[in-house]
Amino acid sequence: MDFKPKTENYKQKVKNSFNSQKFMDFIGAKLMKIEPGFCEIHLPYNDNLTQQDGFFHAGIISTLADNAAGYAAFSLMEEAASVLAVEFKLNLISPGIGDLLIARANVLKTGRTLSVCRADVFVMKDGVEKLCAASQATLIQIKKP
Amino acid sequence: MDFKPKTENYKQKVKNSFNSQKFMDFIGAKLMKIEPGFCEIHLPYNDNLTQQDGFFHAGIISTLADNAAGYAAFSLMEEAASVLAVEFKLNLISPGIGDLLIARANVLKTGRTLSVCRADVFVMKDGVEKLCAASQATLIQIKKP
Amino acid sequence: MDFKPKTENYKQKVKNSFNSQKFMDFIGAKLMKIEPGFCEIHLPYNDNLTQQDGFFHAGIISTLADNAAGYAAFSLMEEAASVLAVEFKLNLISPGIGDLLIARANVLKTGRTLSVCRADVFVMKDGVEKLCAASQATLIQIKKP
Amino acid sequence: MDFKPKTENYKQKVKNSFNSQKFMDFIGAKLMKIEPGFCEIHLPYNDNLTQQDGFFHAGIISTLADNAAGYAAFSLMEEAASVLAVEFKLNLISPGIGDLLIARANVLKTGRTLSVCRADVFVMKDGVEKLCAASQATLIQIKKP
Numbered sequence: 001m002d003f004k005p006k007t008e009n010y011k012q013k014v015k016n017s018f019n020s021q022k023f024m025d026f027i028g029a030k031l032m033k034i035e036p037g038f039c040e041i042h043l044p045y046n047d048n049l050t051q052q053d054g055f056f057h058a059g060i061i062s063t064l065a066d067n068a069a070g071y072a073a074f075s076l077m078e079e080a081a082s083v084l085a086v087e088f089k090l091n092l093i094s095p096g097i098g099d100l101l102i103a104r105a106n107v108l109k110t111g112r113t114l115s116v117c118r119a120d121v122f123v124m125k126d127g128v129e130k131l132c133a134a135s136q137a138t139l140i141q142i143k144k145p
Numbered sequence: 146m147d148f149k150p151k152t153e154n155y156k157q158k159v160k161n162s163f164n165s166q167k168f169m170d171f172i173g174a175k176l177m178k179i180e181p182g183f184c185e186i187h188l189p190y191n192d193n194l195t196q197q198d199g200f201f202h203a204g205i206i207s208t209l210a211d212n213a214a215g216y217a218a219f220s221l222m223e224e225a226a227s228v229l230a231v232e233f234k235l236n237l238i239s240p241g242i243g244d245l246l247i248a249r250a251n252v253l254k255t256g257r258t259l260s261v262c263r264a265d266v267f268v269m270k271d272g273v274e275k276l277c278a279a280s281q282a283t284l285i286q287i288k289k290p
Numbered sequence: 291m292d293f294k295p296k297t298e299n300y301k302q303k304v305k306n307s308f309n310s311q312k313f314m315d316f317i318g319a320k321l322m323k324i325e326p327g328f329c330e331i332h333l334p335y336n337d338n339l340t341q342q343d344g345f346f347h348a349g350i351i352s353t354l355a356d357n358a359a360g361y362a363a364f365s366l367m368e369e370a371a372s373v374l375a376v377e378f379k380l381n382l383i384s385p386g387i388g389d390l391l392i393a394r395a396n397v398l399k400t401g402r403t404l405s406v407c408r409a410d411v412f413v414m415k416d417g418v419e420k421l422c423a424a425s426q427a428t429l430i431q432i433k434k435p
Numbered sequence: 436m437d438f439k440p441k442t443e444n445y446k447q448k449v450k451n452s453f454n455s456q457k458f459m460d461f462i463g464a465k466l467m468k469i470e471p472g473f474c475e476i477h478l479p480y481n482d483n484l485t486q487q488d489g490f491f492h493a494g495i496i497s498t499l500a501d502n503a504a505g506y507a508a509f510s511l512m513e514e515a516a517s518v519l520a521v522e523f524k525l526n527l528i529s530p531g532i533g534d535l536l537i538a539r540a541n542v543l544k545t546g547r548t549l550s551v552c553r554a555d556v557f558v559m560k561d562g563v564e565k566l567c568a569a570s571q572a573t574l575i576q577i578k579k580p
Contacts, residue, residue, distance in 0.1 A: 311486045311487050311492065312484070313484050313495065338457055341458065342456050347498070349458060349494065349499075350458065350494075350498075352523075353493075353494025356493050356494055356497065357494065360493075372487075375493050376526070377524065377527060379522065379524035380523060382519070382520050
């Protein structure tokens with residue numbers, strides 16, 4: 001779908017918010033791409049992010065999906081607004097075995113109050129991407145006073 | 146509901162798995178309680194775990210909910226089995242503002258293959274617990290070869 | 291939890307809305323109980339409502355869960371408002387084999403805009419209730435102009 | 436994605452199951468298309484299927500999404516297997532105002548035990564399709580004894 005941002009400043013707005021999330025820095029996540037209604041986040045493998053088998057932890061996978069969905073929605077919101085996740089649902093499709101996690105989110109619907117996004121998380125191993133998780137999320141625009 | 150574990154060893158089995166998740170150690174999460182079909186996990190506040198407003202990040206909240214659900218289900222599984230999350234859904238109900246996150250999960254149904262759990266996440270501030278998120282999850286038992 | 295309705299008229303408001311849903315009449319569903327933040331709906335078995343094995347169809351089970359959640363939330367909304375489902379998630383826990391479906395929904399959180407509910411669906415067979423499905427839903431209050 | 440069915444008989448298998456669901460006949464739903472990993476179901480408007488405003492009821496919308504997802508997954512399952520919905524999540528994106536509901540489901544992952552699908556529901560009005568709901572579902576293959 002083709003979306004028009006409500007502010008020319010949409011990329012900077014998303015970057016500023018992403019950069020102020022200390023958790024992103026803590027795990028080593030990087031904001032790679034913002035387009036109107038789209039967001040991509042990367043996260044290199046790191047021993048600290050693993051579950052019992054040494055794979056990416058499901059909490060990390062959901063963190064990336066949730067954040068990508070939030071910023072895809074935020075890219076279409078007004079300048080003087082912030083975004084909050086209302087809820088999301090995530091299916092874990094294959095184990096997080098690889099060197100890099102890639103979350104890509106697309107807006108399905110952007111409304112005055114609520115937005116709906118889908119985010120897919122891929123895991124890259126030996127240069128090949130594999131679908132690792134699929135999610136669907138609802139976001140809300142909070143107008144700043 | 147009253148559940149009977151399939152192995153006397155169920156507490157140790159859960160502890161061993163939890164302790165082998167490096168991500169739990171990295172964020173500072175602690176396994177507080179395991180009963181048959183129940184799990185409670187605590188996580189003290191830490192600057193590294195925050196989103197743009199300095200509150201607990203939604204990814205952290207979902208990590209705790211997912212892990213509590215997984216181990217509640219695992220407590221009822223066979224000795225020679227491991228547990229994987231199939232999917233989960235989480236509603237963020239109030240902002241994660243406080244000193245401690247507490248996730249509590251209960252099994253709704255334990256089957257031969259699939260289990261269903263509900264997990265609630267509370268945030269403790271000035272000694273008062275507040276519901277922060279509510280989730281529902283599906284888990285699968287993987288028999289070890 | 292103890293909720294206070296915003297209008298004395300909350301039971302009548304819910305009944306009026308339920309009675310104007312032709313689909314409820316078509317399938318034979320009955321509104322059995324409304325309390326502040328709670329709703330119960332019953333549906334007797336009927337050959338027309340079945341899937342391939344002759345059990346209650348999952349679509350019927352989700353219809354009941356969705357409606358119970360919607361009216362539990364609506365019971366706490368303002369007089370001059372209507373309710374819409376934003377989304378819901380449903381786990382099918384045991385087959386819908388029995389004479390009567392019973393959906394019970396409780397509000398977890400009621401906010402100015404959004405509400406979150408959990409609804410459980412039970413199937414009654416030979417006088418015994420069994421958990422058939424568990425759901426979690428987000429509802430939105432729409433102010434009438 | 437390109438899927439290969441495990442049985443030549445996959446279309447007939449889906450048709451037989453669909454035709455044995457009395458609820459599909461009761462509401463007037465029609466199976467329009469089956470391809471490997473894909474299913475499309477149509478449902479013409481009918482007064483009996485409405486909520487309080489005279490639009491398609493959310494329960495009907497979720498019924499169509501759930502069934503399309505189930506049969507998309509079933510098209511890739513073995514001959515001697517049946518399919519059950521484990522769970523699904525549905526976002527209601529715009530009101531069900533129109534003459535025809537169209538549900539289209541695609542398989543994201545087909546495994547030995549579990550499958551994951553996405554189903555979108557469109558509403559057709561004056562010849563124009565509009566996205567009405569988006570869902571994500573988990574299905575399980577039950578081997579016949």
